[in-house]
Amino acid sequence: MYEIDELKIYRGSDIKITDKIIVTQPTIDQIIEFGEKKYFQAVHTLTGVGADFKWQLLDYFQTDYTTVDDFEVFKIIVWRSLSSKKYIHKELIENQEKYAEQLKNISNEDLAEMLVNPLSLILKDIDFADFEEYESNKNHETILYDKEHDITIDRFVYSKIVDAVRKIHMLKRNNQLPANEITKMFLIDEAREEAMLASKKEYKSVLKPLISALAVKTGQLGSDSIWNTKVNMFFDSIKRVNKIQDAELLLQGAYSGFASLKGVDKDRLDWTGEI
Numbered sequence: 190m191y192e193i194d195e196l197k198i199y200r201g202s203d204i205k206i207t208d209k210i211i212v213t214q215p216t217i218d219q220i221i222e223f224g225e226k227k228y229f230q231a232v233h234t235l236t237g238v239g240a241d242f243k244w245q246l247l248d249y250f251q252t253d254y255t256t257v258d259d260f261e262v263f264k265i266i267v268w269r270s271l272s273s274k275k276y277i278h279k280e281l282i283e284n285q286e287k288y289a290e291q292l293k294n295i296s297n298e299d300l301a302e303m304l305v306n307p308l309s310l311i312l313k314d315i316d317f318a319d320f321e322e323y324e325s326n327k328n329h330e331t332i333l334y335d336k337e338h339d340i341t342i343d344r345f346v347y348s349k350i351v352d353a354v355r356k357i358h359m360l361k362r363n364n365q366l367p368a369n370e371i372t373k374m375f376l377i378d379e380a381r382e383e384a385m386l387a388s389k390k391e392y393k394s395v396l397k398p399l400i401s402a403l404a405v406k407t408g409q410l411g412s413d414s415i416w417n418t419k420v421n422m423f424f425d426s427i428k429r430v431n432k433i434q435d436a437e438l439l440l441q442g443a444y445s446g447f448a449s450l451k452g453v454d455k456d457r458l459d460w461t462g463e464i
Contacts (some may be wrong), residue, residue, distance in 0.1 A: 193352065193353055195356070198214075198356055198357055199421055199425060200422075201214045201420075201421065201422060203313065204357075206346060206349045206350055206353065207340075207341075207346060209338065209339070210315065210340065210342070210346065211312070211313040211314075212311065212312060212350060212353040212354060212357070213310065213311065213312070213313050214357055214419045214420050214421060215228070215310040215311075215419070215420055216416065216418060216420070217396065217400065217415060217416050217417075217423055218416040218417060220310065220396070220420065221396075223310055225394060225395065225396055228310060230307070231308055231310075231311060232354060232358055232360075233360075234266075234270055234271055235267060235308070235311065235350075235351065235354055236355050236362075237262070237266075237267060238259045238362060238363055239254035239255065239257050239258075240254060240363040240365040240366070242254065242262060242266050243377045243380050244377045244378075244381035244384065245266060246266070248381070250265055250266075252265065255367065255373065259347075259348070259351070260347050260348070263347055264331060268317050268333060271307045271317050272307075272316065272318035272320075273303065273304060273305060273306040273307070273316050273317075274302075274303035275304050275306075275316070276318060277303060278300060278303040278304055281295075281300070306318075311354060312350070315335075315340065317333075319335040319337060319338065319340075320333040320334060320342065321333070321335075322334075325343060330343070332344075357420060357421045358420065358421070359421070359424045359425070359428070399423075399427050400415055402427070402430075403426055407426075407430070425464065429460075429464060432462075432464055433460040435457055436457060436460040439453060439457060439458060440458065
């Protein structure tokens with residue numbers, strides 16, 4: 190793992206992974222315009238590991254999620270699912286007579302959606318649709334390579350990208366591992382069932398209650414400043430407000446005599462400390 194300047198992330202600066210791969214940060218307004226659901230699906234898919242795709246790996250690829258590493262999962266599931274469908278779109282449009290029957294069942298909205306790059310707000314000028322699998326000359330491992338733009342994603346580059354995206358969104362790797370085979374199968378069945386139930390539910394905004402809380406708490410109701418905030422600063426602010434409030438309540442309780450600070454972690458009293 191390599192070091193990322195946390196202050197640059199907080200500021201919203203681009204993170205240079207290689208000369209041709211740049212991780213970017215959108216503002217809250219850009220996420221809304223792009224589509225909140227679509228954006229966060231892309232973030233969680235890109236940063237997902239075997240434990241996040243346990244039932245998909247088993248059902249569609251006959252693969253045990255506990256036996257594959259993160260880069261393998263990226264090549265099996267993540268890369269293709271986060272590619273635009275621009276080449277399929279091109280094939281359909283250029284051969285309309287050949288695909289006349291299929292086009293009858295595809296709306297103009299669906300055709301337009303094929304051109305959307307799910308990672309356009311995360312990776313600057315990169316579409317996974319442009320990549321193909323190649324064997325590395327260095328270690329004979331399978332890598333992804335965009336021949337047209339001469340961009341390589343190998344194991345190390347992948348880990349740098351994911352590390353940056355996790356830090357930006359304040360996410361942690363899913364380290365869940367089953368204790369035994371019975372537990373593993375239970376977790377797989379549970380994840381499959383949860384996914385099926387979630388697919389039938391109407392999407393509820395993740396950002397709306399957070400934006401509302403931050404706007405009211407900071408007195409920025411009606412201000413455009415929140416909409417123009419980069420995503421890391423926004424999530425950091427939510428956590429910082431909670432930390433400040435926690436410290437204030439503890440100190441108020443102690444000063445009023447209604448609570449004791451004995452045994453309370455001193456870090457909880459320092460509202461300027463690490464989150």
